[in-house]
Amino acid sequence: MTARRLAGGDLAARIRAEVAERATARRDAGRPARLVIVTATDDEASAWYVRSIASAAGKVGLDCDVDDLGTAATAAGLSARLAALSADPAVDGVMLQTPLPPGVALADVSGAIDPAKDVDGANPLSLGRLATGLPAYAPATAAAVVALLDEYDVGLAGARAVVVGRSAVVGKPLAHLLLDRDATVTVCHSRTRDLAAVTSSADVLVAAVGRTHLVTPEHVRAGVVVVDVGTNPTPDGGLAGDVDPAVAEVAAALTPVPGGVGPVTTALLLKNVVD
Numbered sequence: 001m002t003a004r005r006l007a008g009g010d011l012a013a014r015i016r017a018e019v020a021e022r023a024t025a026r027r028d029a030g031r032p033a034r035l036v037i038v039t040a041t042d043d044e045a046s047a048w049y050v051r052s053i054a055s056a057a058g059k060v061g062l063d064c065d066v067d068d069l070g071t072a073a074t075a076a077g078l079s080a081r082l083a084a085l086s087a088d089p090a091v092d093g094v095m096l097q098t099p100l101p102p103g104v105a106l107a108d109v110s111g112a113i114d115p116a117k118d119v120d121g122a123n124p125l126s127l128g129r130l131a132t133g134l135p136a137y138a139p140a141t142a143a144a145v146v147a148l149l150d151e152y153d154v155g156l157a158g159a160r161a162v163v164v165g166r167s168a169v170v171g172k173p174l175a176h177l178l179l180d181r182d183a184t185v186t187v188c189h190s191r192t193r194d195l196a197a198v199t200s201s202a203d204v205l206v207a208a209v210g211r212t213h214l215v216t217p218e219h220v221r222a223g224v225v226v227v228d229v230g231t232n233p234t235p236d237g238g239l240a241g242d243v244d245p246a247v248a249e250v251a252a253a254l255t256p257v258p259g260g261v262g263p264v265t266t267a268l269l270l271k272n273v274v275d
């Protein structure tokens with residue numbers, strides 16, 4: 001058996017088309033909407049994502065600036081910049097890339113992003129609102145996972161969903177989105193005992209870890225739907241997921257890397273900007 005391939009390209013293209021229409025209307029009514037991406041990392045996956053957002057933004061008619069504070073940026077420096085962008089009436093969306101420099105925690109600085117401009121749902125207030133069912137911008141990656149499952153009619157109500165990874169960017173907000181859809185949610189992390197036993201119970205398994213091919217056939221039961229969020233650079237300049245391709249022999253469905261969650265993430269980030 002080989003798993004159904006849950007590609008994200010078509011969904012992403014549809015989202016971008018809707019964004020382009022709304023961005024054009026907005027530009028014709030005044031000025032283009034503007035996103036500013038703040039970065040302080042030389043992480044390859046982050047650099048790739050930033051280039052991808054900037055290029056896609058240009059194509060849909062959004063302005064996008066990249067504000068690189070360098071890997072020596074401090075929490076105070078980052079907070080000050082995020083607060084200034086939040087107060088700038090010419091800026092509509094503010095996004096902070098992770099990872100952050102050593103010693104700087106996301107929660108120490110993300111509070112400086114105005115929740116009204118918090119297009120990647122980084123402010124703790126945004127996560128709190130998401131967790132309590134109030135309107136909020138969901139982190140684009142977490143939203144992309146649910147959008148992709150919806151695209152392929154994967155039922156979530158009552159399903160056992162297991163998320164591997166508990167970051168504020170992916171795992172935690174995703175757990176809330178899945179709960180909101182009436183899944184029974186388990187979140188795993190680096191201290192989880194007997195990971196394979198937990199992941200084997202999943203109807204829907206999401207890997208958001210950042211470890212190449214961590215999820216092997218031994219981690220899944222036959223018929224599971226697997227979403228691979230991982231984007232790990234390979235030595236040859238390619239990209240590998242968190243899920244071993246051999247899982248396709250056991251799973252019912254699997255999202256590819258590249259071409260799965262990634263393109264949908266970029267499209268939903270831009271959608272949050274026009275929203």
Ligand SMILES: NC(=O)C1=CN([C@@H]2O[C@H](COP(=O)(O)OP(=O)(O)OC[C@H]3O[C@@H](n4cnc5c(N)ncnc54)[C@H](OP(=O)(O)O)[C@@H]3O)[C@@H](O)[C@H]2O)C=CC1
Pocket residue numbers: 045098141144164165166167168169170171188189190191192195208209210211214229230231232261262263265266
């Ligand atoms: N395709 C896309 O759109 C996106 C892809 N990504 C990619 O997704 C991956 C995860 O990103 P992010 O959440 O930011 O990463 P983080 O490094 O912030 O979080 C990784 C999580 O994985 C857990 N973990 C690490 N090792 C293990 C292990 N051996 N077993 C179980 N859990 C483990 C960590 O646990 P602990 O908390 O205990 O340390 C942590 O919760 C990366 O590859 C990133 O590039 C990210 C965003 C978007």
Ligand SMILES: Nc1nc(=O)c2c([nH]1)NC[C@@H]1CN(c3ccc(C(=O)N[C@@H](CCC(=O)O)C(=O)O)cc3)C=[N+]21
Pocket residue numbers: 045046048049052096097098099120140141169231238239257258259260261262263265266
């Ligand atoms: N605050 C924050 N939010 C993030 O969402 C975030 C972040 N920080 N830091 C870095 C990671 C990484 N990330 C990716 C998103 C899309 C692709 C993507 O679209 N990749 C393409 C392929 C790229 C290629 O072929 O090289 C794909 O999967 O098809 C990759 C990586 C978001 N991240």
